[in-house]
Amino acid sequence: MEEQRVPVVGPPQWWRSGPSWWRQEEQERWPWRSTLLVTAFVLVGSNFAAEEQAGERADLDAFARALLLVAGLLLLWRHRYPVAVAFGTAGAAMVYLGAGYPYGPVFLTVAISCFSAIVAGHRRAAWAAMGTLWVGHVLVAHWLYQWLPPSGDSAAPWGQEGVVAAWVVAIVALSELVRTRREQWARERAERAQAARRRADEERLRIARELHDVLAHSISVINVQAGVGLALLDTDPEQARTALTTIKAQSKEALGEVRQVLDTLRAPGDAPRAPAPGLGRLPELVDQAAGAGLTVDVRGTPPPLAPGTDLAAFRIVQEALTNVVRHSGSRHARVHLDHGGGTLRIRVDDDGPATGADAGGSGNGLAGMRERAAALGGTIEAGPRADGGFRVLAVLPLTTKEDDR
Known part of the structure; x- marks a missing residue:
């Protein structure tokens, strides 16, 4: 609607x-x-x-x-x-x-x-x-x-001087009124220009987050499948064919999502041609992670969410799983969804160990997750667990300020 x-x-x-x-x-x-x-x-x-x-x-x-x-x-x-x-x-x-x-x-x-x-x-x-x-x-x-x-x-006559003085006062009063109003016009123009620049910066960051999340996840899956295909090309051609098929499907999906993001740049006022992804596509995300060699257990079901919250939740899970594929030695991850008290809690765990200095993800990925959560009034906590694994915990409000308008 x-x-x-x-x-x-x-x-x-x-x-x-x-x-x-x-x-x-x-x-x-x-x-x-x-x-x-x-x-x-x-x-x-x-x-x-x-x-x-x-x-x-x-x-x-x-x-x-x-x-x-x-x-x-x-x-x-x-x-x-x-x-x-x-x-x-x-x-x-x-x-x-x-x-x-x-x-x-x-x-x-x-x-x-x-x-x-x-x-x-x-x-x-x-x-x-x-x-x-x-x-x-x-x-x-x-x-x-x-x-x-x-x-x-x-x-x-002295009365004439009073008339002249009254005209002088009237001119001064009108001039002061116009001067005050002119300064107000200038302030309002500056505020509108600043608001326009702020909206442009926010839109630029939003598009950057979308492109990062789409490309980081897809390229990670493609990279893993390409390695599998190269390794099995001579010994197991059928498995190599499966890897290449996954690469083709993943790259096609990535191109579609990138094209959708770029369409918003060409025609900002038009509605998107395809619905934005949400937690309803979580099974597809699990299948893509499985294609990259990662087993994902999902527990809990999400409640009906507003489109903005649904997209943010999906991207947070996608980025967290991408980081497990890229930066963790574990081939098993757990996604837990829980809602109550007006909030949706998303917890993504892996058992580690980290395979590089940037364990848990790159700075841009974690920053993008925090920006998405903060835009909705939520929070993100990400860091190593005491047992050596890594955890991402997102808390998103089920009702945002934008939904109340």
Whole structure:
């Protein structure tokens, strides 16, 4: 039965990783589209403002338009030099207001530059730029207006300064909110990338374990049968034929399992073409061990197991028997299966003696067994017995965390 995936309800994708327009602007070398749009808006809006404030403020002339153009085009460098652009736009706006030109969207360039500076982490510089502009406006509107154009101008009402201060606070608050959210986006992207790398490493280790277990067992049986075939080729051709038949069957099975593992690499999303092996194939494993000259006694029957637990149990028994064939002088092994208390206990014993320094198995084989057991919340104990043999004891939970989901 296929597992039904329930869609996870959560924030939209753009809220988790940032809006698409923001990510695109971050990747652009020069934000020229937004800069041209803002500059055009400032120039056109200032013309409308000049018509509305005719007679109250100085008319727009070439110098005023040059200041507006400079303030707008400075935004091209707001991502590369955010501090310089923040002070540059604030300076241009201050000169513009000091010359008595109409109030208008010139403040937009300051707001955007300071917004970019705060988002980039230059908070104090942006605050200083906006504070300098506000202090300069207070001086011009309440003191220096007497000596600056337009002539006959009066002091601005103090309520206007409150409105300006409110706009400054709003810009700072919005900028801080975006900066915080942007940092969160960056952390989430880094965490997703790290999780993807971790999943790739886990999958790589899983495939490595599968290939090791399949090839180690099959090659061990083939090696033993090849030795038997060579030894009996002249004296007992029929027995040599039996050994060659075992080699053929074992190599065919190994190729099939290796192909199944490799298919998961080619199409990770597809279901495997053949069911994964489990303890139901334990008699086949016993027959293969017998073909390698190892007699295996099996006691106990396994309970119904989840596919992951069943595969891990099969591979643990397979690796343990492979190690007996390769590294033990004993030609007899015992497999004992016992379950109770929510666990499956697998014990594999041989009577020894060890035939090499790496008795009990190679480091990779034992490490693979421990990794399989640990992934299910179980344990592996492997080591020599007091009587000279070797024992592998695996304890696997019958219900894993993945089964409870």
